[in-house]
Amino acid sequence: xxxxxxxxxxxxxxSLYYRALSLLEKENYETVSxxxxxxxxxxTPAQVRKDLSFFGTFGTRGLGYPVRELKHxxxxxxxxxxxxxxxxxxxxxxxxxxxxxxxxxKQGFQIxxxxxxxxxxxxSNHKGIVISDIANLETELREANIEIVVLAVxxxxxxxxxxxxxxxxxxxxxxxxxxxxxxxxxxxxxHENMSMELEYLSFALVNNHVPKRNS
Amino acid sequence: xxxxxxxxxxxxxxSLYYRALSLLEKENYETVSxxxxxxxxxxTPAQVRKDLSFFGTFGTRGLGYPVRELKHxxxxxxxxxxxxxxxxxxxxxxxxxxxxxxxxxKQGFQIxxxxxxxxxxxxSNHKGIVISDIANLETELREANIEIVVLAVxxxxxxxxxxxxxxxxxxxxxxxxxxxxxxxxxxxxxHENMSMELEYLSFALVNNHVPKRNS
DNA sequence: GAATGTGAAGGTTTTCACAGCA
DNA sequence: TGCTGTGAAAACCTTCACATTC
Numbered sequence: 001x002x003x004x005x006x007x008x009x010x011x012x013x014x015s016l017y018y019r020a021l022s023l024l025e026k027e028n029y030e031t032v033s034x035x036x037x038x039x040x041x042x043x044t045p046a047q048v049r050k051d052l053s054f055f056g057t058f059g060t061r062g063l064g065y066p067v068r069e070l071k072h073x074x075x076x077x078x079x080x081x082x083x084x085x086x087x088x089x090x091x092x093x094x095x096x097x098x099x100x101x102x103x104x105x106k107q108g109f110q111i112x113x114x115x116x117x118x119x120x121x122x123x124s125n126h127k128g129i130v131i132s133d134i135a136n137l138e139t140e141l142r143e144a145n146i147e148i149v150v151l152a153v154x155x156x157x158x159x160x161x162x163x164x165x166x167x168x169x170x171x172x173x174x175x176x177x178x179x180x181x182x183x184x185x186x187x188x189x190x191h192e193n194m195s196m197e198l199e200y201l202s203f204a205l206v207n208n209h210v211p212k213r214n215s
Numbered sequence: 216x217x218x219x220x221x222x223x224x225x226x227x228x229x230s231l232y233y234r235a236l237s238l239l240e241k242e243n244y245e246t247v248s249x250x251x252x253x254x255x256x257x258x259t260p261a262q263v264r265k266d267l268s269f270f271g272t273f274g275t276r277g278l279g280y281p282v283r284e285l286k287h288x289x290x291x292x293x294x295x296x297x298x299x300x301x302x303x304x305x306x307x308x309x310x311x312x313x314x315x316x317x318x319x320x321k322q323g324f325q326i327x328x329x330x331x332x333x334x335x336x337x338x339s340n341h342k343g344i345v346i347s348d349i350a351n352l353e354t355e356l357r358e359a360n361i362e363i364v365v366l367a368v369x370x371x372x373x374x375x376x377x378x379x380x381x382x383x384x385x386x387x388x389x390x391x392x393x394x395x396x397x398x399x400x401x402x403x404x405x406h407e408n409m410s411m412e413l414e415y416l417s418f419a420l421v422n423n424h425v426p427k428r429n430s
Numbered sequence: 431g432a433a434t435g436t437g438a439a440g441g442t443t444t445t446c447a448c449a450g451c452a
Numbered sequence: 453t454g455c456t457g458t459g460a461a462a463a464c465c466t467t468c469a470c471a472t473t474c
Contacts, residue, residue: 005425005426005427006422006424006426006427007426007427007442007443008415008426008427009443009444010443011414011415011418011424012411012415014414014418015408015410015411015414015415016395018414019393019394020395023394033454033455033456034455034456035455040395041395042395044444044445045455045456046444046445046446046447047443047444047445049455049456049457049458050443050444050445050457050458052456052457053456053457053458057456057457058456059455059456059457060451060452060455060456061450061451061452061454061455061456061457062451062452062453062454062455062456063452063454063455063456064454064455064456065456077418077422078414078417078418078421079417079418079420079421079422080414080417084413084417086413093311093312093315093316094312094316096308096312097308097309097311097312098409100308101308101309101409103393103409103410104409104410104413107410107413107414108417109410109413109417147420148413148416148417148420150413171420172416172417172419172420173416174412174413174416178234178318179234179238180231180235180255180256180257188416188419188420188424190412190415190416191412192409192412193230194313194316194318194319194407195230195318195319195322195324196227196230197389197405197406197407198301198319198322198324198363198365198389198405199226199229199230199233199293199295199322200223200226200227200230200405201363201387201388201389201403201405202293202294202295202299202323202324202363202387203226203229203292203293203294204387204403205294205362205363205386205387205403206293206294207221207292207294209221209226209403210220211220211221211222211223212220212221212222212223212463212464212465213222213223213443213444213463213464213465222464222465224465224466225465248432248433248434249433249434250433259466259467260433260434261466261467261468261469262465262466262467264433264434264435264436265435265436265465265466265467267434267435268434268435268436272434272435273434274433274434274435275433275434275473275474276432276433276434276435276472276473276474277431277432277433277434277473277474278432278433278434278474279432279433279434280434427441427442427443
């Protein structure tokens with residue numbers, strides 16, 4: 001239980017460190033310096049060291065960080081050293097792409113339930129999972145001990161489904177619909193807004209933008 | 216050409232304002248206050264006013280902002296009041312989902328070229344677009360006057376393809392592969408890292424996280 | 431009265447710079 | 453010598469609060 005409040009940016013960068021360390025491990029690095037780690041993710045060495053220092057002291061002065069060990073530590077901090085039971089609601093374009101998205105499984109996010117409201121899809125087998133009727137969302141989420149729900153449904157119905165999901169006692173939701181959702185304060189809700197980055201590119205091109213702070 | 220440097224967060228929030236205004240327009244609102252706009256996107260009124268103030272004065276004291284007008288202004292600031300010619304490389308899981316993703320087209324991002332290296336896909340028609348051989352990437356990007364490239368290819372080959380894309384003179388790249396890419400400094404490169412938000416949820420659940428600053 | 435626009439204040443995050451250790 | 457860990461400084465971003473305008 002982390003007591004000092006950690007910023008979101010730091011957590012997001014932990015994901016980057018984890019990714020870089022996975023690669024370094026494959027490349028048979030034993031240790032890595034904050035400088036090298038920073039270079040690989042376009043950050044500064046000081047940033048890397050400060051981020052890690054929030055969680056402990058993992059390095060050796062003069063040497064750097066032990067790759068395998070640090071990777072393991074970060075996976076433990078992020079909570080991805082275990083399997084999460086994930087349900088996906090909405091097996092449309094985006095939804096079915098996510099089911100096959102290897103990266104999720106690799107990091108312990110196991111999609112074990114699929115829901116849709118399309119009668120033609122319900123009951124059919126999609127990549128080894130039978131698609132459930134969204135009408136039974138609440139009870140089936142409970143029965144399957146789902147911990148995280150991913151929403152890939154149209155914006156128009158996203159709020160109704162969210163209300164169901166919350167009623168099922170789910171505490172973490174990842175929303176792909178381009179709409180803001182209302183949830184009680186104890187629910188973790190995150191958005192994946194795929195247009196946002198394209199809009200950023202558009203803005204940058206039109207305005208010849210140089211950001212104040214680098215992403 | 217924006218001279219004062221605008222922060223990335225401000226630009227991302229412009230996307231949110233745009234989205235909220237589109238909805239408000241559908242709901243037949245004539246004007247909207249910073250308070251209401253803030254509420255709809257879980258921000259503060261001061262934040263909304265400050266963000267907008269970087270680009271001009273759009274509101275009327277005592278009244279608020281004109282919905283239609285402000286929406287139009289923001290679309291012009293973001294550069295989405297026009298059509299962007301986009302090419303998508305990698306027609307796999309994610310790639311084909313993106314081709315059908317309505318939100319992109321709605322905002323002026325028109326996918327007009329598809330590339331893949333799979334002989335079975337090359338030459339076939341996917342949602343009205345013939346898939347081109349990735350071997351011809353550079354020349355075909357030029358010929359089609361592509362302005363933005365979306366990469367939905369495996370991480371292992373992303374860098375090679377990026378080099379080609381850069382050689383074709385493309386200045387804006389959106390990368391879905393979970394790997395950091397090297398590009399010259401004059402190229403706008405953005406990442407869509409879909410695991411990142413799931414990892415954040417995992418971290419939050421495990422650590423009972425309350426962020427320092429709200430997203 | 432209601433709500434914007436905005437300097438100034440207050441927080442937060444990043445970077446600096448260096449002591450300390452292998 | 454090389455590189456971490458970390459207070460302190462700098463940069464940045466958000467919020468406050470109020471003059472201003474409709």
